[in-house]
Amino acid sequence: MKKIIISILGVLSLFGCVDLKQEPLSFLTPENVSYDESNMTTMANGLYRALWGWNYGYCCRLFTLTLGADDVIAGQLSKTRVIVIDELRADATISELDVKYFWTNMYNLILNSNLMIEGISGSSGSFEEKKPYLGEAYFMRAFAYYNLVRIFGDVPAIIDSKSAQDVLGNENIGRNRVADIYDKIIVPDLIMAEEYLPEVPRTRDNSSVGKIAAQTCLSEVYLTMAGWPLKRTEYYAKAAEKAKQIIEASYNTHRLVEHYEDLWKEVMKSDNTEHIFAINCSRLNSMASQYGISFLAMEENGWSDYLADEAFYLKYPDDERKAFNYKTTYNRAGRPGQTIIVPYTQSTMKSPFINKYRDYGTDAAQSDGIIPIYRYADVLLIYAEAQNLANNGPDDLAYRCINDVRKRATGGTPNDIPENLSGEDFDKYVFDERGWEFFAEFKRWFQLVRREKVEECNRYNSRVVEAGYIDRNKENYLMPLPPKEVELAKFSQNAGY
Template sequence: MIVCLLLAAGCSKQLTEDPRGLVGGSQALSSVAGLESALTGAYGSLMVPWNSGFTTVSQIAMTMGADDLTTHSGSNKEEFREFDRFNVSSLNSRMNPIWLGCYKTIQSTTNIINNYEQVQDGTTATVNAIVGEASFLRALCYYWLTRLWGEVPVIPSENYTPDLLTLGKSAPAEVYKLIEEDLKRAEEMVPDKKRDPGRPGKGAVKALLADVYLTEAGWPLKDQSKYALAAAKAKEVIDNKTTYNFELYQDDYLKIFAGGTTEDVFTLFTRGQWSTYNSFYGLSTMPENEGGWSDFFPELKFFRNYPAGKRKDATFSTQFVVKGDTISWQETTTGHPYYKKFTIQSGAKDVYMSNNPVIMIRYAHVLLIYAEAQARATGTPDAQAYAAVNAVRLRAGLDVLPEGLSGNDFAAAVVQERAWEFAGEWNRWFDLVRLEQVEAANQDKDQGDLKPTTAITKKQYWMPIPGADAIVNPNL
């Protein structure tokens, strides 16, 4: 519960803390060591196995309303099916890791942002880097929260007060205002190069801000002036990719998802140990025939429409070895192909603990943000917009887009390219929401896929507030 997040003790049933990085309030932030410790806690809250953050299958489950993801029609997947069929209960536990992880990180980063000026040691550059990273993480968390839940509480302080028991929800416009403020602060304070793998440099901040602008141009804010800002900010990253050490990775496409390539813009790196590991690679994305869990896999129509070529071959698993024999995807228990990009590439594959990364932003995102935003902002795609989307298509083994497309047709082609490029990577849902295409994407489904239980409305674009919080605070 939010109140639990702002208390230093209690709620032991809900919060299983990793003591590393815990800082006891603003008084502990009088040194650079204290700031670093609080920042470690902020990162850590996004990577607590099965409890908080993005290392579980939660973000995949919560974006199953898109046309690139579905789940088992039976088995123990009821909570997954709720998202795919648009009847999500407030008690669905798959929401908790994102909700909890984001608010725990918000608590830690707010502590840093509100109190860093009392630090007496260290260099200005070091302090700025820490505060910039904290600002980036807080913006990232509020961005995920408002895209998934819409109206969400904004925590004003790292300290507990009784008012938090009745804290109300803020409208998306208010949340986005804070997100922009945080990212502009981060843009000024973080260095060009990331301090370590798994941290944001200036290029990552600009990339996230470009993505935020692109989202603000669509539903629910519909501020179309943001398209020009999205294009301009993405262009800053593209024009300075050498400075930021970004590039579209041209070797084996599958290697991107093992992390550590030049395509990484912002990535959460795990250790594959009890303290932090990735649990949505491996068993989660394997069919039961191979001993897997069949948590998620692509919808059939999406798979069949996906353009043939080396990217498709690297994205999907279509053959499986069962007791020494090879079977096709049609012969699996679910009758679906699976996502190869989330298989474990080295070592045992049939495990739920891996050191695979959680890739939050790729350089391909930046290229496609620019291409779409530039076309929508001006009405005519320019040469750099064509170059951006065509770079992604050529790597996939596809032809370039035809010249002379209208702004609308070009933007639609880029959105479709985003669907193919980021298949299964929880991006498609957010595109469908901002473009108000959720309803259309859920029509004419294959008979082998799950269907919505009711007519889809805008109300279902957002998730219900997790029940435990709603019980404690009636204003939620």
């Protein structure tokens, strides 16, 4: 039920070219640091703050840029920021700030990763001591480019800090092909990260990356490379192989937690039983998330920025996840001493409310909690999807993976899918299960795009279909480049904008 952006709002003169020289808090550069363990730790911590991106970066910006999926709608953003990207219509709009700051955020992370790689690699000292910190930097650079190519397509590929400081706004530096960025940066960097990172993350929780985070990201990268736009279907086998390696590894201590809702409790946010990697947010530590009242409905004294897509909600199976993920009523004062419970269908936006992140705080625009990136459920469903598509039929492990996820969703009651399914039918079960499991986790849009199902899954929304907002060209799967970068660097804007 989302729409793909075709025009860009914003006054170009308000925004300058991205300044890649801006550094995150606590980040040290090669010119002012000695590479002892304390300073390498400080640099590594700076990478996670750079990814976080001042609470808007890897949170609400990503939410907004992926509203073309079918699980979340824009809500009041369609009025307050004139964002109406939750319908597939040709005049859809997006705030220029969202594309500008997401682009800036990722390139800032790339610069800092480059600085760290160069500085540590060129320093004296034991290589064994430096390896895990290099692993974190290689992971972060790969992850930044992975986000950039999925959002923008061809982008400048920079693997040294000097070029990074001069890249944007420089018409002598062009955009590199998506395939080349995968082949020459993302995959090699993740392989290096997998080799260098320890089995147990540096922080011993989910707030930093270890070997399994690199393997999980690499398996997802292979899964993405098998789909649109590269369509290298032979990579399904690579994705399955890497996911299976995680599942069967002797050092793998991850598993599904017993109850889905426990994943989203503030007191459990750093737990790495299932969360393999997540940004740990804290208002106290000046690293807040952007949930808060943005996820509350106006009827709850919130902003209604993000709401659940009703069509997706109505298809959602009645399990523990659905009961936790959604809030479907609100309270209204009646006669003195009386409270009236009102269904969402009588609310202003007539859509269910998102409950998932409410334990992180709803008293302000900023809150605590986590920004989820990889969970063990990712590994299980990557294997189930990739193995089936690679072999035109599921094996026993693929069945076990999806059934484990479904069993947890029903509170421990077995909820197995039918046996002896064809590859096509098994794929339908896995595709749907991924949507239910990762509701409102920034993943659905990328799933629909790589499987070329944006239009198909949006057809369930009667308002979109009746208005004729459907059948967009796949070139509109990409977001527009920041207009100021197009102007200064002489880039060709992505098609359709």
